[in-house]
Amino acid sequence: MADTSFDVVVIGGGPGGYVAAIRAAQxxxxxxxxxxxHLGGICLxxxxxxxxxxxxxxxxxxxxxHLDQFGFSAKEISFxxxxxxxxxxxxxxxxxxxxxxxxxxxxxxxxxGSATLAGKGKVKVTGKTAxxxxxxxxxxASGARARSLPGLEPDGKLVxxxxxxxxxxxxxxxxxxxxxxxxxxEFASFYRNLGAEVTVVEVLDRxxxxxxxxxxxxxxxxxxxxxxxxxxxxxxxxxxxxxxxVTATVESQGKSFEVKADRVVLAVGIVGNVENLGLEGTKVxxxxxxxxxxxxxxxxxxxVYAIGDVVGPPWLAHKAxxxxxxxxxxxxxxxxxxxLNVQNVPGCTYCMPQVASVGLTEKAAKAAGREVRVGHFxxxxxxxxxxxxxxxxxxxxxxxxxxxxxxxxxxxxxEVTELIQGYAIARTLESTEQxxxxxxxxxxxxSEMMHxxxxxxxxxAIHI
Amino acid sequence: xxxxxxxPALSPTMTEGNLAKWHKKEGDTVKAxxxxxxxxxxxxxxxxxxxxxxxxxxxxxxEGTKGVPVNQPIAVILGEGESAGDxxxxxxxxxxxxxxxxLPAAPPARSATTESPAAKPMTPAPALAAAPAxxxxxxxxxxxxxxxxxxxxxxxxxxxSPLARRLAEKSxxxxxxxxxxxxxxxxxxxxxxxxxxxxxxxxxxxxYPKAKIVAEAGNIPFTEVPHTNMRRVIAKRMxxxxxxxxxxxxxxxxxxxxxxxxxxxxxxxxSLKLSVNDxxxxxxxxxxxxxxxxxxxxxxEAILRWSQVDVAVAVAxxxxxxxxxxxxxxxxxxAAISAEMKDLGLRARAGKLKLTEFQGGTFSISNLxxxxxxxxxxxxxxxxxCILAVGVGEKRAVVKHDQIAVATVMSCTLACDxxxxxxxxGSQWLQIFKKLIEEPAALLV
Numbered sequence: 031m032a033d034t035s036f037d038v039v040v041i042g043g044g045p046g047g048y049v050a051a052i053r054a055a056q057x058x059x060x061x062x063x064x065x066x067x068h069l070g071g072i073c074l075x076x077x078x079x080x081x082x083x084x085x086x087x088x089x090x091x092x093x094x095x096h097l098d099q100f101g102f103s104a105k106e107i108s109f110x111x112x113x114x115x116x117x118x119x120x121x122x123x124x125x126x127x128x129x130x131x132x133x134x135x136x137x138x139x140x141x142x143g144s145a146t147l148a149g150k151g152k153v154k155v156t157g158k159t160a161x162x163x164x165x166x167x168x169x170x171a172s173g174a175r176a177r178s179l180p181g182l183e184p185d186g187k188l189v190x191x192x193x194x195x196x197x198x199x200x201x202x203x204x205x206x207x208x209x210x211x212x213x214x215x216e217f218a219s220f221y222r223n224l225g226a227e228v229t230v231v232e233v234l235d236r237x238x239x240x241x242x243x244x245x246x247x248x249x250x251x252x253x254x255x256x257x258x259x260x261x262x263x264x265x266x267x268x269x270x271x272x273x274x275x276v277t278a279t280v281e282s283q284g285k286s287f288e289v290k291a292d293r294v295v296l297a298v299g300i301v302g303n304v305e306n307l308g309l310e311g312t313k314v315x316x317x318x319x320x321x322x323x324x325x326x327x328x329x330x331x332x333x334v335y336a337i338g339d340v341v342g343p344p345w346l347a348h349k350a351x352x353x354x355x356x357x358x359x360x361x362x363x364x365x366x367x368x369x370l371n372v373q374n375v376p377g378c379t380y381c382m383p384q385v386a387s388v389g390l391t392e393k394a395a396k397a398a399g400r401e402v403r404v405g406h407f408x409x410x411x412x413x414x415x416x417x418x419x420x421x422x423x424x425x426x427x428x429x430x431x432x433x434x435x436x437x438x439x440x441x442x443x444x445e446v447t448e449l450i451q452g453y454a455i456a457r458t459l460e461s462t463e464q465x466x467x468x469x470x471x472x473x474x475x476x477s478e479m480m481h482x483x484x485x486x487x488x489x490x491a492i493h494i
Numbered sequence: 495x496x497x498x499x500x501x502p503a504l505s506p507t508m509t510e511g512n513l514a515k516w517h518k519k520e521g522d523t524v525k526a527x528x529x530x531x532x533x534x535x536x537x538x539x540x541x542x543x544x545x546x547x548x549x550x551x552x553x554x555x556x557e558g559t560k561g562v563p564v565n566q567p568i569a570v571i572l573g574e575g576e577s578a579g580d581x582x583x584x585x586x587x588x589x590x591x592x593x594x595x596x597l598p599a600a601p602p603a604r605s606a607t608t609e610s611p612a613a614k615p616m617t618p619a620p621a622l623a624a625a626p627a628x629x630x631x632x633x634x635x636x637x638x639x640x641x642x643x644x645x646x647x648x649x650x651x652x653x654x655s656p657l658a659r660r661l662a663e664k665s666x667x668x669x670x671x672x673x674x675x676x677x678x679x680x681x682x683x684x685x686x687x688x689x690x691x692x693x694x695x696x697x698x699x700x701x702y703p704k705a706k707i708v709a710e711a712g713n714i715p716f717t718e719v720p721h722t723n724m725r726r727v728i729a730k731r732m733x734x735x736x737x738x739x740x741x742x743x744x745x746x747x748x749x750x751x752x753x754x755x756x757x758x759x760x761x762x763x764x765s766l767k768l769s770v771n772d773x774x775x776x777x778x779x780x781x782x783x784x785x786x787x788x789x790x791x792x793x794x795e796a797i798l799r800w801s802q803v804d805v806a807v808a809v810a811x812x813x814x815x816x817x818x819x820x821x822x823x824x825x826x827x828x829a830a831i832s833a834e835m836k837d838l839g840l841r842a843r844a845g846k847l848k849l850t851e852f853q854g855g856t857f858s859i860s861n862l863x864x865x866x867x868x869x870x871x872x873x874x875x876x877x878x879x880c881i882l883a884v885g886v887g888e889k890r891a892v893v894k895h896d897q898i899a900v901a902t903v904m905s906c907t908l909a910c911d912x913x914x915x916x917x918x919x920g921s922q923w924l925q926i927f928k929k930l931i932e933e934p935a936a937l938l939v
Contacts (some may be wrong), residue, residue: 366677435657460655460683
């Protein structure tokens with residue numbers, strides 16, 4: 031019988047959970063993870079990673095159809111969707127076993143099963159493994175799942191959630207994406223670049239609604255140029271399923287019309303996995319499907335913590351990982367632990383062109399009463415972008431006019447998801463425009479645009 | 495190229511100094527570590543050591559020159575193969591820094607006092623006269639021979655994020671007063687913002703503009719006594735102490751007839767001229783050794799109990815005071831302490847103390863008995879936790895065995911930092927001290 035007494039038991043082996051467990055083990059705590067399905071969680075198995083594998087394929091497809099730009103020609107370009115999916119699954123499986131290895135290396139015990147709180151300091155594991163664990167500290171990292179709306183329930187065949195959308199058996203000729211957040215837009219971009227007719231319906235007045243307004247507008251223009259149909263301020267009233275297609279009734283600004291598509295992807299937000307955890311009768315508070323925590327991720331119940339998607343937005347793996355570390359370091363009494371500053375959490379959307387941002391949008395900064403200085407720089411002004419054949423995109427910076435604080439940075443274009451960390455570091459270090467201006471960005475790189483967008487905010491841009 | 499030797503800043507408050515004596519002549523070979531000159535500051539005389547090698551090519555400031563501004567070139571050292579003809583090259587060059595360096599007002603003493611106790615090894619922080627300085631002026635090419643306390647004691651680099659620095663500048667917040675909550679104690683935006691919400695009164699130091707003071711006094715006539723650096727340091731540190739260190743005071747009366755008899759005996763038999771204060775220093779040192787809780791400093795992380803007993807003794811000097819230190823006083827006899835105090839006192843009054851002789855100390859004594867003061871309270875000298883205020887030994891009517899009797903009584907008042915000591919603890923220390931004073935045999939062992 032395995033050991034059942036631990037310093038820390040983490041419920042959920044997703045990015046938040048496994049990182050928390052490894053950090054706890056590093057700090058000398060005896061740690062266990064309870065995972066009901068796959069180590070690595072949704073992110074690694076059904077989210078970030080497999081979708082990136084798919085999006086890579088759609089980028090390749092796009093490139094193959096634009097080879098002439100680079101002086102190449104190719105005939106009869108084709109792909110096999112089954113092979114694309116197979117590759118995506120292989121990538122996920124490889125990384126999931128990697129997480130298992132990391133946990134083992136750090137001497138974290140893994141229990142395959144579902145966990146419920148079973149009284150103070152107790153966790154009951156059921157399912158594949160049954161065990162009664164005792165734990166000084168319990169960290170709930172149970173994650174979240176797709177939200178469904180009444181009348182728009184997924185059926186897994188014609189109406190998909192993200193999960194079915196990343197393992198299609200056949201390539202749909204047309205697709206309706208409901209919701210234009212990161213998940214919806216990534217699938218829209220993936221399928222559009224593989225040749226499907228894609229329609230996006232967004233209830234708010236712009237796509238990628240958490241992004242800066244200018245970025246939303248830029249993205250919409252790009253997507254529409256690629257042939258995507260986008261309806262904003264629009265709602266899907268009903269879905270009528272046919273034999274192998276769906277007819278959606280869409281209402282927008284008082285008008286009603288129909289959109290017919292082979293498949294529908296529901297991407298209308300997510301809800302926290304707060305059920306079957308044994309939270310009833312504890313002091314753990316749940317609000318709108320999310321667990322309420324303090325700045326150290328502690329719930330109302332002493333000794334019980336929660337991190338990641340289950341505690342609320344932004345629903346991002348890197349935020350969950352960081353919370354896991356903060357939570358564990360605080361438990362360990364490390365003085366170096368600092369609460370998460372949500373303004374320093376970068377967000378990335380891997381559509382084409384990519385979108386990435388950190389901090390406040392221009393509108394949010396103004397709404398917060400800040401006097402702002404805004405800088406822009408377009409991809410068309412950057413040597414590397416032109417050389418890459420990626421002239422579409424821009425970088426935008428938002429500074430506090432009084433203090434020079436970098437309030438936010440917003441980017442759209444090739445590889446911006448790899449660039450945004452530069453601004454995230456600047457924000458974490460509390461740089462002002464001065465340090466950014468004095469930083470030497472290598473030439474020729476896309477990152478030079480980050481420099482120029484800072485310079486431009488101070489009317490000093492060189493290449494524009 | 496010839497190297498310019500600049501007037502060094504030997505103390506935090508030094509803006510100028512006197513070139514007391516040259517130890518090298520023009521033409522002398524200079525090795526790193528050689529003593530070049532003696533520099534007098536407002537508080538002390540220090541030896542000034544070369545860091546560069548070569549030949550002393552020319553002395554630019556003759557000995558005996560007073561008021562030489564910090565960073566003014568005072569000599570030129572020639573490198574190998576260079577001759578006097580090359581001196582022009584150095585002299586013609588503008589000095590590395592303006593020859594008169596106007597030092598901004600020193601940041602409050604807190605920066606030194608909070609940092610030093612945390613520093614390891616546990617060396618006591620600089621004493622009264624040691625105030626932190628702003629960033630040192632561009633480094634002179636020589637350094638004093640007296641081992642300076644860690645640079646941090648003078649010029650603490652303030653670790654602060656660029657944004658926090660700018661916010662502080664705009665809101666007029668003194669960064670040296672803030673505790674950083676960021677990585678490695680870095681001051682971050684949130685710390686400055688918190689200071690801003692505490693209000694300017696809390697964050698900025700109160701000011702006392704002359705016009706306001708004169709008006710408040712009713713515009714009566716006055717003469718001005720310009721501040722010396724020492725006066726500024728005293729003002730700053732004592733304000734700091736009374737504002738931030740929670741003081742409480744405990745007084746005991748010590749019967750010193752036995753002590754006076756011992757003292758008289760020693761004078762007769764061994765021709766030792768010991769003062770009562772020498773006994774007080776010895777008794778305090780032994781009491782600190784026996785009761786180490788009083789030989790301590792407060793820090794954010796912990797109370798730091800010092801492993802050595804260094805007793806600082808306030809000495810009045812012209813326009814101020816200085817606190818020379820009897821180091822390891824618990825290991826020294828009364829006679830040794832007496833001899834050391836005589837020497838320290840003389841040199842203090844002559845302004846010839848070395849930095850290390852008045853910076854630090856783990857406990858202070860202030861004795862105003864010679865002025866007939868019966869008892870008084872003294873201001874703690876941070877980061878020390880205690881100061882003992884010693885009054886005059888005078889004949890008083892006391893009750894002994896239910897009879898009124900005459901005894902020589904000396905009242906001593908211990909000021910305690912309540913963060914470090916509680917009332918009962920201070921009292922226990924005083925009990926030990928009083929017993930040592932009243933039964934002085936133990937002081938002679």
